[in-house]
Amino acid sequence: MLRREMRTLSSTAGHDAAHIGAGAAGEAHLEARDVVIEYPKPGSKEMTTAVERCDLTLDRGDFVCLVGPSGCGKTTFLNAVAGFVKIAEGALELDGRPIPGPGPDRAMVFQQANLLPWRTVQANVSYGLELSRKAKKPAARQRADELLDLVGLAGVGQQYPAQLSGGMQARVNLARALAVDPEILLLDEPFAAIDAQTREVLQVELLRVCAAREVTALFVTHDIAEAAFLADRVCVFSPRPGRIVKEITVPWDRPRSHEIRRTPEFAQLCDEIADVLYGVKAGVGDEKEGSR
Numbered sequence: 001m002l003r004r005e006m007r008t009l010s011s012t013a014g015h016d017a018a019h020i021g022a023g024a025a026g027e028a029h030l031e032a033r034d035v036v037i038e039y040p041k042p043g044s045k046e047m048t049t050a051v052e053r054c055d056l057t058l059d060r061g062d063f064v065c066l067v068g069p070s071g072c073g074k075t076t077f078l079n080a081v082a083g084f085v086k087i088a089e090g091a092l093e094l095d096g097r098p099i100p101g102p103g104p105d106r107a108m109v110f111q112q113a114n115l116l117p118w119r120t121v122q123a124n125v126s127y128g129l130e131l132s133r134k135a136k137k138p139a140a141r142q143r144a145d146e147l148l149d150l151v152g153l154a155g156v157g158q159q160y161p162a163q164l165s166g167g168m169q170a171r172v173n174l175a176r177a178l179a180v181d182p183e184i185l186l187l188d189e190p191f192a193a194i195d196a197q198t199r200e201v202l203q204v205e206l207l208r209v210c211a212a213r214e215v216t217a218l219f220v221t222h223d224i225a226e227a228a229f230l231a232d233r234v235c236v237f238s239p240r241p242g243r244i245v246k247e248i249t250v251p252w253d254r255p256r257s258h259e260i261r262r263t264p265e266f267a268q269l270c271d272e273i274a275d276v277l278y279g280v281k282a283g284v285g286d287e288k289e290g291s292r
């Protein structure tokens with residue numbers, strides 16, 4: 001509830017007030033300012049700009065969804081936050097410090113679960129923890145069981161990935177990311193390959209898990225309704241080179257239940273996101289909402 005109150009405060013008082021709800025030093029948890037990310041063009045000394053002057057601020061516990069056309073730089077931006085890709089210009093900071101590289105404080109959840117087929121579900125979830133030597137094997141396995149319980153998979157720890165449905169594998173994928181106790185979850189279309197019905201169930205579960213673990217989430221999706229259902233704010237990217245052209249605040253507290261999907265307000269919100277995404281309202285998309 002405190003987070004929501006802080007958000008309301010920041011919504012009414014403008015950008016500077018958004019920092020009031022941040023870490024102890026007063027800074028945002030994650031802040032991108034004018035971030036530019038480039039890749040070398042194959043067979044040339046020139047660079048391709050994937051992300052152009054991207055601004056984004058997340059406070060602790062925020063859930064922000066990124067939507068945008070294919071190839072606009074969403075995955076690239078997540079990779080930069082994960083520390084896999086370096087930025088060319090601007091500032092990308094965690095708790096006021098530049099991101100030095102990958103770290104256990106951030107965990108990535110990819111679309112493909114890519115579980116290790118020769119390890120049991122429990123051993124897949126505990127794998128990162130065992131590798132990091134943060135916990136001895138029995139403790140890591142016990143932690144894996146707790147996380148499997150959290151994601152609704154109690155009792156399947158001794159099965160192998162091939163014995164699970166796609167939805168179950170997506171849950172294992174999430175449990176595996178949570179095993180290292182990250183502060184920030186970076187989710188790149190994690191439910192894109194899942195059928196619509198299971199996806200909606202997983203969305204509710206994800207919100208519950210995020211609330212239980214108090215994680216900050218940055219979630220990429222092409223599914224407008226998914227973004228509207230999950231996020232505190234939906235950030236719409238322009239086509240490549242991608243920058244955030246509009247940040248839309250979602251009015252409901254989290255966790256949420258399926259009922260909100262059937263409200264006229266939800267349909268209106270989805271329309272608003274789609275209008276910016278598809279450029280229906282020419283000229284209004286190139287501005288961030290006054291809330292941030």
Ligand SMILES: Nc1ncnc2c1ncn2[C@@H]1O[C@H](COP(=O)(O)OP(=O)(O)OP(=O)(O)O)[C@@H](O)[C@H]1O
Nearest residue numbers: 039040050068069070071072073074075076077240
């Ligand atoms: N490793 C790389 N080397 C060179 N160019 C890359 C690399 N990764 C991505 N790109 C380019 O950067 C741009 C942004 O790619 P990115 O994967 O971030 O887009 P995206 O928004 O995630 O797209 P999608 O919605 O299809 O997943 C694209 O033009 C892509 O070709």
Ligand SMILES: [Mg+2]
Nearest residue numbers: 074075076188
């Ligand atoms: Mg992508």
